Amino acid sequence: MFLLELNWLGVLAGFVVYFISGALWFGPKTFYPAWMRAKGLDPENPPGLHGPALLFGLTAVGALVQVIALASVLWFVAEVQGPVGPLGGALAGLLVGVGFAAASSLSHRLFGGDGFKVWAIEVGGDIVGLTLAGLLVGLIG
Template sequence: MEINFIALLASAVVTLAVGFIWYHPKVFGTIWMKEAGLTPESSEKGNMLKIFGLTYLFSLMMTIVLMGLTIHQSGALGMIGGPPMIESAKPSFAAFMTDYGTAYRTFKHGALHGFMSGLFFAFPMVAINSLFENKSWKYIFINAGYWIVTLALMGGIICGFA
C-alpha cells in the first residue's frame, strides 16, 4: 500500500480553506465572534503566522489518525508490523492486498468516515469544552459543524487520493 504524501499535505490545508469560508462574516463569522465574545479588533491582535502555522501542523497530525480511520488496509499493514515488514510477510498478506488492496479507497468512503469522526468524536469534544466554558449552543454548533465538514473533506481526500 503506497501512500500519496501530497494528498496528505493537501488534506491538511482543508482546515484553513474551510475555516476561511466557514468563519467568514457572511457565513458564520459574525455570529461566531459574538458567541465567542470576540471583536474584529481583538481577533486581529493574534500572531497570524503562528496561528496558521500551528493550525497546519496540527492538521497534519490529524491526517495521520484519519488515514488509519479511512484506509482500512492500514490495519492489515499493521498486522504484519508495518511497511518495513512487507518483504518478510507471509504470502497470505500479498494475496489479501491483491484482492482487497484498493477496496473502499474512494473519496465518498473517506468522507463518510471523516463525517462520522466529526459527529461522534469532534462534536462531543467541542461540546464538552464549550459547556464548561459556558458557551452557547450556537457557538457549539458553529464550531462542531466546522469540524464535521472539515473532517469529512479531509477524510475524503485522504481515502480517495492518499
C-alpha cells in the same frame, strides 16, 4: 510502520482542503461574525491575544494532525476490507468529525460557558473539513 505507508499525497490534499474550508467557514462573510457575537465579543474588534503567525501556524498544525489521524483510520480500514474510495473516506471523515471533534469538545464549550451556538459553529467547520479531507484521502488513496 503504517505511517510510512500512508498516502501522503492524499494527506497533503486533504490538509489543503481542510485548511481552505476552515478559512471559508470562519470568513468575515460566513460564520466568523456570528461566532464572535456568540462568544460575547465584537467581530470588528477581536481580542489580539496572538499574532497571526502563531495563530495560523498552530491552526495548520492542528489541521494536519487531524488529517493524518483520519488517513490512519482509513489505512486501517483498508487493511481489513480493501480500498475505501471517496465515499467511504467522506463517511469516515464525517464520523471522525462528529464522533471525535464534536463529541469531545461539547462539554468543554458548555462547561466553559461558551454555549451551544459557539460549539456548533466551531465543530461544524471541523466536520465539514474532515469530511472533505476524507473524501480526498479516499479518492487519491
